[in-house]
Amino acid sequence: MITAHLPSGYVLGRLWPAAPLVLPAALIGGVLPDFDLIWFYLVDDRAVHHHRYWVHVPAFWAMVAGISLPLVALLARRYLLAAAAFFAALILHVSLDTISGDIMWQWPWSDRFTHLVTIPARWDNWVLNFVLHWVFALELVVWALAIFLYRRRP
Numbered sequence: 001m002i003t004a005h006l007p008s009g010y011v012l013g014r015l016w017p018a019a020p021l022v023l024p025a026a027l028i029g030g031v032l033p034d035f036d037l038i039w040f041y042l043v044d045d046r047a048v049h050h051h052r053y054w055v056h057v058p059a060f061w062a063m064v065a066g067i068s069l070p071l072v073a074l075l076a077r078r079y080l081l082a083a084a085a086f087f088a089a090l091i092l093h094v095s096l097d098t099i100s101g102d103i104m105w106q107w108p109w110s111d112r113f114t115h116l117v118t119i120p121a122r123w124d125n126w127v128l129n130f131v132l133h134w135v136f137a138l139e140l141v142v143w144a145l146a147i148f149l150y151r152r153r154p
C-alpha cells in the first residue's frame, strides 16, 4: 500500500465507537509504521527491507498492545477506545501492506515474509509497477470510502 494508509486510518477512526481521541489515534496508528522509511533511507541506506523493522512486525505490536491496553484500562480508562483504535490501525496498516508487500506475520517463529499478490516488475520505476497494477484500485477504494465518510461527517 502506497497512498491509502492515512485514509484507511480515517475510515477506521470514523467507524470505531466514538470516544475521546479515537480519530487522531487511528490516524497516527494508520501511518506510524511507515515512519521507518526515515531510518530506511537516511540511516540504513536501504540495506534492509523496511518491512523487517520492528514497526512492521505484527507480533511486536501485539506484545505492546498486550502490555499497554491493560495499563490504559487500569489507569486511563477514558482513553481505552482510543488506545484500541490505535493498535487496530497499526494492524490494519500491516494487513494492507500484506496485500502486495511483504510482512513477517510468522515472526518470532519465522522471519519469512508473507504477501498476497505479487506485482511483476514491468517498469523500471517501482511506483509505476504498483500504480498500474489492479491492486492499486484497492487504494482508490479506501480513498473513496474515506472521502465519502469525510463528506458525511457530523
Ligand SMILES: [Zn+2]
Pocket (backbone or CB within 6 Å): 033, 034, 056, 093, 097
Ligand atoms: Zn507500511
